[in-house]
Amino acid sequence: MTRLLFREDAYLREAEAEVLGHTAEGGIVVDASIxxxxxxxxxxxxGMIRWTGGRMAIATALRIEGGLIALVPAEAVALPPVGAKILQQIDWARRYGHMRMHSALHLLSVVIPLPVTGGQIGADKGRLDFMMPEPPTDVAALNEALNxxxxxxxxVTTRYISEAELAAQPELVKTMSVQPPKGQGAVRLVQIGEIDLQxxxxxxxxxSAEIGHVEIGRIENKGKQNRRVSLLLLD
Incomplete structure (x- = not known):
């Protein structure tokens, strides 16, 4: 399995790894991933990876079979060889935007305490889809409460519980569209103060103060029971 360095320390900006192999699509399988x-x-x-004799821009990273992660090159260039030691460097500004937005969306689910049917995270804009037959009547009040x-x-802290413990507390799962992974023995929980745990x-x-000021943007009708609430990072 690939060691999940991003989970051990979300603020880590660079780290070394070893190339374990290549996927058929040209991905770089690593033993540890930032x-x-x-x-x-x-x-x-x-971000970027560097090794003796080469460097490469990375467009994204994907999970593959066997608990492994493959780094996806931004361009079709020669891959680092299997066994090579590489230095991984992430686009920190983009990652930090994702971190701020992800935490902000967790708090959005607190001020709008409705089932979540979908979501998407961006570096400066994100959204949650709620099971919400009628739009909110006072968006300004929601903005004030969120900020x-x-x-x-x-x-903002993390801890783990067993799958059996999660099954006994189904109220912890707010997202109807994405369920926690099963079969791994433990489930990671993210807690914000004493007000949110999921x-x-x-x-x-x-x-939470690292999030900065946010503002609820467009609220769109996405079906009979669903509404999409956009959220913007303002600073």
Whole structure:
């Protein structure tokens, strides 16, 4: 399995790894990855890798069979050989935007306490889809409540519980479209202060104040029971 360095320390900007192999599509399989692999509505990280005699831009990272991660080159160039030691460097500004937005969306699910049917994370804009038959009547009040939570500078922490424990607490799962992975023995939980706790494998800030000021953008009708709520990072 690939060691998930991005999960051990979301603030790590560069790290070494060894090339384990290549995929048929031209991906670079590594033994440890600082690049977050696409999943849970969060895009894979981009950046650069360097090795003796070469360098390459990385467009994203993907999970593949066997618990491995493959780095996807931005261009079709010669791959580092199997066994090569590489230095991984992520696009930190983009990653940090994802971290801020991901934590902000968790708090959005607190101020709009409805089932979540989908979501997407960007570096400066994200969204959650809610089971919401009628639009909110006071968006300004939601904005105020959300930014008030952010300003409380709550700690964002992680811990693990067993799959059996999660099954006994189904209320922890807010997302109807994406369920926590099964068969791994443990489920990662992300907690923000004492107000939010939910399964999540993504990267987050360490404290809520790092999110900065946000604003709810467009609220779109996405079906009879669903509405899409956009969120913007303003600073």
């Amino acid at each position: 690049f977050y692999a696409t999943g849970g509505g969060q895009p894979g990280d981009s 008030r939570l952010i300003a409380r500078d709550m700690a 399964p999540c494998g993504g990267t987050h800030v360490a404290r």
